[in-house]
Amino acid sequence: MSLTPLDEAILWAIAVSTAYITAVLAKKLTEAEGMMQFGYSFFLLTVLAGMPAAALGYLYVPNFIGAFWAVWINMGFMAVGLIPMIYGFMLGLSDYSGANRYAKIRLGSWPWVRWSVIFLIILNEFMMGWAFLLVNGAPLVTGQFTLVRALEGFGSIVSSSWFVFSMAIEMGVSLFLFRKSFPRTPFFILVLQALIMMLTPTAIENSAWQEAAIYGSSIAMTVLFIILFDYLYKNNRLNAGFSNYIVALVGIYGLMMGGLFAWEITGDTVVFSVAILSEMFLYFGMIIRDKRFSLGGSRHWLLQPWWAFGIILTTFVSEFFMGGVLDLQIEGVNAFWGSINFASVSGGLLSRLSALAYNFLIGFSAVTGSEWFLIMMGLEMGTLVALKIRVAREFETKVRLALLMVAYAGYSVILPFFIIPSSELPRIPWVGWSMGIGSSAALAPAFFVGIAGTYLVSGSLSFLFGARQLCSVVCTAPLMYQGTFYDSMKTFNRTSRLGRKLLTSRMSGIYKVTLTAVWVSMIAASVLSYLNSVGMVHVSVFGVDTTQFMYAFYFNFLWYIIFISIPFVGTYGCVTTGMCHWGTFNQFVSRFGFFRLKVKDREVCRQCPTKDCAKACPVGLTDMPGHFIAKGEFRSSKCCGVGDCVTACPYGNMYMYDVRHWIRERLGRPLNEGMLQVQKVGVSTRPSVRSPEGRSINARLDDEKVA
Ligand code: SF4
Ligand code: SF4
Ligand code: SF4
Incomplete structure (x- = not known):
């Protein structure tokens, strides 16, 4: 059935008022002084949840029997809602002194009570969204029940406007009611959480909304990460509650972005919906607490490598999928996903496994090498570098940090992808050859002069000014390593087991082995690429040129693995492990040039x-x-x-x-x-x-x- 605008307005009025009343009840439940006070509010909450539950009963069986069941469902909810009041009353009767008429209870002091309240809040919104979707004529879990259909129905409800907008309103109202309870940073994080919920792309089936919501939520999430990282940079001691919340939040956002990525490609909303529900539990778990929110604590996060790893990994996952979602949205699913040279998974076990490994690597590299991923990373990391400029003392350091931001934008993002069409890239070697090798094309004789020029120019600069011209300015890596938050993790160079092995200027065994392996593989790949381009051999990796493949492996995959392993490897792992042939070339030249510290x-x-x-x-x-x-x-x-x-x-x-x-x-x-x-x-x-x-x-x- 299709609804008239008036019907829709009435449903939205119900949804908004329910969200408002639920938020008010959540506040009353949190601040209840005794069991009876708690019981009243809890009862009202169950009555509220019972209404959409009863409506669902009737909507699925729209006759006298359905109405009968609706009444019983409603009464069932009310009966459950009476339990705390009856319990409080019984305790009051057994308190013969009369001094304490009703047992004193603080909601937050009993976790199962707190979680059942949160469960009721979310269940209420879920059932309301379900009922309103049915009223709108959505075919939700009708006919024969199967797990797949149930999951599809679940995804449709949670990703619908009825659920997400109502939840966002509820989040906003409850945050307003609790606004005085939170310090500034957690308050802003919670505001951004509510905003991200409101900007759910799946809520409205309209391309303009989807586009605006994807841009908006990506920006809001990036701002949230920046606030979080700046806080961590300035405060190295955290309490258990806040540190667990941070890891869970960033992890959920990773899942949410992964879900959006899957939705863009397949149209499936299940993973995204699981992330939304998890976020709701986390959000209300934070809002409804027995003790008011406090920061500070005894946990020193820089002494907890696994915690730090969790933060970097989940942030990376979020940004990876965020960049991927933007790529798919802006370039189109077919243009972006369809352009990736996936191998068909067939043949024997070994062929299948290698095809799967290749597909993973090439898909991963397609996103990490894409402009929108680099832009998202650049916005976040660049802001952290800008924050560092504020505290840097030397003018030269400020200038260098500013230059590396400009270089990141110009050299790595704007020039290769936006100004120069990729078909023209091979003609402009300095720009087209990232890391001193033909990363955009096979190694053909026509490019030799360009490649030699690239080595000559970069090598000369390193000889005169040191490898800092590359590793501290032009390369994209310094932007990622030198922002306040990531830079503060350089302490892991001295505290992690592997980091300690890579310390000092001596060349460790790991360094020598990696350096040799990288150079041998890059030279071999270049020779094969050249021979291939002149038709002497026919070698490729599942159809991909060998130099392009090696470039993707080292710089679009392995580099990020080393980056997210900072707590176990230390910062600037690309330098300390010797995994970057372009860096080691310039560093080698620099060693014999003018540059030194005095x-x-x-x-x-x-x-x-x-x-x-x-x-x-x-x-x-x-x-x-x-x-x-x-x-x-x-x-x-x-x-x-x-x-x-x-x-x-x-x-x-x-x-x-x-x-x-x-x-x-x-x-x-x-x-x-x-x-x-x-x-x-x-x-x-x-x-x-x-x-x-x-x-x-x-x-x-x-x-x-x-x-
Ligand atoms: S070693 Fe390589 S990846 Fe690292 S900063 Fe230098 S050029 Fe960039
Ligand atoms: S020793 Fe070299 S790499 Fe280390 S901080 Fe000083 S200039 Fe930078
Ligand atoms: S060892 Fe020398 S260069 Fe290093 S901090 Fe002390 S005075 Fe400065």
Whole structure:
């Protein structure tokens, strides 16, 4: 049956009022002082839930018997609702002193009571959405019952406007009622949760709404992550409730985005609906608490690698699917998904397994290499870098951070994907060749000059200014590693087992093996690609050129695996493991060029009690103070010129040296490095020059551990 606008308006009036009343009841239940107070509100909540349940009974059997069942269903709900009141009354009768007429109970102190209230709230909205969809003529779970049909029905209800909009209103009203109970950060996170619920793309079958909702929810989710990460950067101690909530929230958003991705491709809403329901439980679990929300606590998240890993992994999953959803929405499902060169899974077991592994890798790489994924990552990571610019002390560091943001946008996102059509990319080698190799096409003779030019230009810059021109500016990796939140995780370089093996400027066994394997595989892939392009062999990986495949494997897959493993590998894993051939090429050249770190006074380093430069290095080059004391300078092929060590030195004793200094020295006009006077340190002298950035979480953490 189709509804008139008036019918629809009446249904929406019912939905909105129910959402409002439910939110008010939730507040009353949370603040109930005794069992009887609690019982009244609980009874009203069950009456509210009983109404759509009864309506459903009648809608499925629209006759006298259905009406009979509707009455009984309603009475059943009311009977359950009376239990707390009867219990409270009985307790009151047995309290002969009369001093405590009704047993005192705090809702939140009994978790099962709290969860049953949350369950009732969500059940109420679910049944109302179900009933309203039936009234609208939706064929929900009619005919023979099967699990598939039940799941489809579940997905249709939860992803419908009746459910999500009502829930969003309920979230908003309850948050308004509880607004004074939350500190600022959790309050904003809850506001964004309500907003994301309102911006559910599946709610309205209209392409304009779907598009607007996908953009809107992606932006809201990105803002939520930024707020969260900024909070974590500034507060390293959390209580159990808040830290569990954060992990659960980001995990649910990962599931939600995965569900949306599946919905874009298949039209199925089950996974998405499971995520929505989980989010509801989490949200109301947070709102309805016995103790008011408190921040701070004894858990130091930087000392919990698995917790940190959970946060990075779930954030990555959310952003991965968010980028994928945007790709599908903007480019179209057929254009994007259909363009991926999936292999058919057939043949023997080995063929099937390799085809499956290949399909996973190529599908994964298609998203991580796509412009919208990079844009989403860039927006989030770029904001964290912008926050770091605010606290950076040296002007040069600010400029470098600004440059890397510009480079990320220009070199990695805007130029290759938006301005230059991909068909033209091979003609512009510097832009088209990411990581110094033909990533957009096979290695054909026509590209040799371009590739050689790429190596020459980049190598020359590294010789003159150090590998920082690449690893701290031009590459996309520094944007991801150098934002406040991710940078604060450099403490894992020294606390994780693998990270410790990769510390210092020495080349560990892992480094040598990885470096060799990467270079051998890249050269082999390039040779095969070349021979293939001139028709001497016919080799490909399921039809994909070998260099393109290796590029996808290393930079669209393995790089991200290393990135999300920061708590076990440390930061700048691409440098410390030697997995990046392009980075190692430039770092090797840099080692023999002009770039190095110098100190103004070796004696200051000898007496320095903090060695903050070593603690601040995101690559884990902890041996630099020893080099400063011995030689007054430090050169390492792993040093990629981030400069955090310079910022962290409490005596302003360090500076970076490159070809500019060399030229001025030859001209007899040495550069005046840093306006700060080096402060001599004695045994009892504390450093007076403090770096807000360098001595943030990591140095404090080290001090705490020492204490
Ligand atoms: S090592 Fe490679 S991936 Fe890492 S920052 Fe340098 S160029 Fe980028
Ligand atoms: S923190 Fe500064 S003074 Fe201390 S060892 Fe490092 S460079 Fe030298
Ligand atoms: S030693 Fe200093 S400049 Fe080199 S990578 Fe570490 S922090 Fe950056």
